[in-house]
Amino acid sequence: xxxxxxxxxxxxxxxxxxxxxxxxxxxxxxxxxxxxxxxxxxxxxxxxxxxxxxxxxxxxxxxxxxxxxxxxxxxxxxxxxxxxxxxxxxxxxxxxxxxxxxxxxxxxxxxxxxxxxxxxxxxxxxxxxxxxxxxxxxxxxxxxxxxxxxxxxxxxxxxxxxxxxxxxxxxxxxxxxxxxxxxxxxxxxxxxxxxxxxxxxxxxxxxxxxxxxxxxxxxxxxxxxxxxxxxxxxxxxxxxxxxxxxxxxxxxxxxxxxxxxxxxxxxxxxxxxxxxxxxxxxxxxxxxxxxxxxxxxxxxxxxxxxxxxxxxxxxxxxxxxxxxxxxxxxxxxxxxxxxxxxxxxxxxxxxxxxxxxxxxxxxxxxxxxxxxxxxxxxxxx
Amino acid sequence: xxxxxxxxxxxxxxxxxxxxxxxxxxxxxxxxxxxxxxxxxxxxxxxxxxxxxxxxxxxxxxxxxxxxxxxxxxxxxxxxxxxxxxxxxxxxxxxxxxxxxxxxxxxxxxxxxxxxxxxxxxxxxxxxxxxxxxxxxxxxxxxxx
Numbered sequence: 001x002x003x004x005x006x007x008x009x010x011x012x013x014x015x016x017x018x019x020x021x022x023x024x025x026x027x028x029x030x031x032x033x034x035x036x037x038x039x040x041x042x043x044x045x046x047x048x049x050x051x052x053x054x055x056x057x058x059x060x061x062x063x064x065x066x067x068x069x070x071x072x073x074x075x076x077x078x079x080x081x082x083x084x085x086x087x088x089x090x091x092x093x094x095x096x097x098x099x100x101x102x103x104x105x106x107x108x109x110x111x112x113x114x115x116x117x118x119x120x121x122x123x124x125x126x127x128x129x130x131x132x133x134x135x136x137x138x139x140x141x142x143x144x145x146x147x148x149x150x151x152x153x154x155x156x157x158x159x160x161x162x163x164x165x166x167x168x169x170x171x172x173x174x175x176x177x178x179x180x181x182x183x184x185x186x187x188x189x190x191x192x193x194x195x196x197x198x199x200x201x202x203x204x205x206x207x208x209x210x211x212x213x214x215x216x217x218x219x220x221x222x223x224x225x226x227x228x229x230x231x232x233x234x235x236x237x238x239x240x241x242x243x244x245x246x247x248x249x250x251x252x253x254x255x256x257x258x259x260x261x262x263x264x265x266x267x268x269x270x271x272x273x274x275x276x277x278x279x280x281x282x283x284x285x286x287x288x289x290x291x292x293x294x295x296x297x298x299x300x301x302x303x304x305x306x307x308x309x310x311x312x313x314x315x316x317x318x319x320x321x322x323x324x325x326x327x328x329x330x331x332x333x334x335x336x337x338x339x340x341x342x343x344x345x346x347x348x349x350x351x352x353x354x355x356x357x358x359x360x361x362x363x364x365x366x367x368x369x370x371x372x373x374x375x376x377x378x379x380x381x
Numbered sequence: 382x383x384x385x386x387x388x389x390x391x392x393x394x395x396x397x398x399x400x401x402x403x404x405x406x407x408x409x410x411x412x413x414x415x416x417x418x419x420x421x422x423x424x425x426x427x428x429x430x431x432x433x434x435x436x437x438x439x440x441x442x443x444x445x446x447x448x449x450x451x452x453x454x455x456x457x458x459x460x461x462x463x464x465x466x467x468x469x470x471x472x473x474x475x476x477x478x479x480x481x482x483x484x485x486x487x488x489x490x491x492x493x494x495x496x497x498x499x500x501x502x503x504x505x506x507x508x509x510x511x512x513x514x515x516x517x518x519x520x521x522x523x524x525x526x
Contacts, residue, residue, distance in 0.1 A: 119458075119459060125400070125425055126480045128396050128515075129396070129482060130455065130462045130482055131468065135453050135458075135468050139469075139470060142451045142493070143450075146493060188454075190456065191454040192453075193453075238427075238431030239478070240423070240431050240432045241476050242450070242472050242478050245470070367480075368424070368425060
């Protein structure tokens with residue numbers, strides 16, 4: 001089967017930029033990805049755009065500004081996994097033999113769309129009794145603490161690590177490290193989670209250009225192409241019975257599909273960008289992915305195993321907690337970071353000797369299912 | 382409770398369609414789905430059993446008692462929900478886990494394993510002045526009758 005490579009990456013700074021429309025952010029990311037790939041933009045044959053709240057035909061507005069208008073474009077919505085799903089769709093178009101060079105874009109202008117806590121869809125049953133996204137993760141945190149003895153301090157360390165990493169990333173929303181004390185004394189959002197346990201409201205965009213192995217041979221290449229070895233997507237199953245909320249079967253199933261597709265196991269993963277929308281979320285992700293034993297991540301984290309210099313660096317970019325979380329852009333930005341790391345271009349946050357990277361997203365909530373959309377992308381240098 | 386709700390000037394509306402059915406006295410009670418083939422229960426109701434995919438299902442009343450599985454105190458929410466409030470997942474004897482607000486208890490008394498009772502009752506007034514009928518949890522030992 002056709003192999004798929006990432007040949008170009010682009011990303012805006014994440015944050016709350018005044019006076020920048022979403023299409024403007026998307027355009028910046030796309031133009032940078034084209035420059036990075038060093039290709040004639042007319043070679044791009046199709047595009048996929050992940051976003052959540054940007055309204056109708058948001059992707060087409062970017063195409064119009066970048067001069068790519070006319071090619072097939074599909075807007076993709078899968079909550080916080082939207083960008084990662086856009087990458088998967090782009091890779092499928094290449095694997096199917098329909099296209100050779102495809103753009104995947106993710107973008108979100110969240111500051112103009114809502115304030116406060118994000119909820120499931122308004123007509124969702126659980127949203128109608130008061131569920132917010134922080135609340136669901138707070139309740140999962142409570143279970144992890146009860147089942148495995150995880151402490152409040154250990155949870156806070158996720159935020160401390162990721163904001164420290166973010167301070168090494170010029171594109172991050174947070175540029176300053178925080179202490180455990182600052183995390184646990186920040187404003188309560190949904191107990192036990194406080195403000196610094198939650199990813200921020202962010203605007204931003206990220207883009208990647210994918211290419212078939214056939215076309216790769218015809219491109220002039222200044223940079224090392226990184227292979228997209230797996231792009232797995234699963235949806236949450238309907239919950240039956242009373243499963244533990246301290247473990248993620250959905251993440252496990254998606255990871256198993258990705259490992260099989262890539263022909264690698266969790267032991268071969270050298271760094272991971274995982275969906276740390278909340279501190280507890282990083283714990284659940286890495287344990288669900290099989291990167292750390294179930295229930296042990298908080299202790300391993302405390303020992304520094306997930307630090308940039310540790311055995312398995314987690315979220316060296318700063319993650320959602322530090323880099324920011326413009327919903328639709330997040331899954332693409334994770335892949336941008338992995339490509340930078342695998343090329344050896346990550347500067348002060350470079351993970352030494354990284355060869356295989358994993359990106360995980362998990363988005364959305366609907367009453368009765370364990371989660372809506374989960375993705376795992378695996379990249380190999 | 383039925384007197385109270387029918388007395389509302391704007392009438393009443395369920396929190397979501399299909400979650401209640403009238404009991405023998407005409408009062409709304411929470412209902413879910415039971416699979417006639419494998420016996421699994423679900424809430425909210427559904428046509429196809431998620432466990433065995435049978436379409437031979439029936440609507441059944443759910444237990445009004447359960448055990449607290451996990452909880453949080455919400456301090457930031459949407460304007461519709463004044464904070465703080467307690468949200469819990471309660472495990473019902475049928476094997477259904479349900480999310481609902483917990484009221485009638487001090488926060489420092491809340492713990493996993495707490496026996497709870499579910500009550501169908503007015504929860505708020507909507508923008509059109511209608512009384513919204515929803516459900517809330519109370520500590521099981523507290524009587525409201």
